[in-house]
Amino acid sequence: MHFLKTFLFSIILILTGYEYSFAGYLSDRYDDALDIVSIQVGYGLGGKGRIGPLQTGLLFDVGLGGLRGGDFLGVKDFWPRGYDTPAKVDLVGVIVGVEGFGGSLKSNRRGKSFSAMQIGPISYVINPNTKPEWKERVKKFQRVHNPWPYYSQIDLVAGVFINMRLGFNPGELLDFIVGWTTIDFYKDDLSKEEY
Numbered sequence: 001m002h003f004l005k006t007f008l009f010s011i012i013l014i015l016t017g018y019e020y021s022f023a024g025y026l027s028d029r030y031d032d033a034l035d036i037v038s039i040q041v042g043y044g045l046g047g048k049g050r051i052g053p054l055q056t057g058l059l060f061d062v063g064l065g066g067l068r069g070g071d072f073l074g075v076k077d078f079w080p081r082g083y084d085t086p087a088k089v090d091l092v093g094v095i096v097g098v099e100g101f102g103g104s105l106k107s108n109r110r111g112k113s114f115s116a117m118q119i120g121p122i123s124y125v126i127n128p129n130t131k132p133e134w135k136e137r138v139k140k141f142q143r144v145h146n147p148w149p150y151y152s153q154i155d156l157v158a159g160v161f162i163n164m165r166l167g168f169n170p171g172e173l174l175d176f177i178v179g180w181t182t183i184d185f186y187k188d189d190l191s192k193e194e195y
Contacts, residue, residue, distance in 0.1 A: 041162065
């Protein structure tokens with residue numbers, strides 16, 4: 001009953017424009033829904049599995065198009081402006097690996113882009129804001145550092161020449177459900193920032 005009262009009160013606040021516009025609210029819910037799954041095609045060879053910070057496999061993958069980071073990515077997002085490496089690259093050698101997801105300007109602003117390293121079975125996100133050579137690039141692309149979507153992601157990638165990535169993020173599912181009450185666990189609602 002308490003949850004229902006809180007939910008109704010949140011809806012009244014939204015409709016009265018207390019926090020931000022209703023159109024912005026719906027846009028944020030749509031973005032949160034897209035965050036839940038990942039489906040991406042790439043090229044390379046091998047396979048890997050990742051559950052949060054635990055991963056292993058033998059994989060070379062350069063992502064092409066698909067749904068990832070809450071955005072539909074195409075060829076235009078393959079080489080981000082100013083980068084000298086592909087926007088989406090994944091190299092895993094059983095116990096050592098690197099992964100980068102540059103995404104789009106929108107996914108950068110929402111904190112979905114990341115750079116990660118793997119040592120042993122543990123993979124971890126690197127904060128680009130702490131590296132001097134990345135600071136200007138991060139500022140230019142409005143890249144927000146938010147490691148939590150990475151740590152709640154489940155990914156399977158496999159293929160020979162053409163790779164397929166399928167992912168599910170239970171943390172993003174929770175963020176979507178609770179987001180209807182205007183609570184933003186992952187701090188990825190752009191409309192809130194605008195207001």
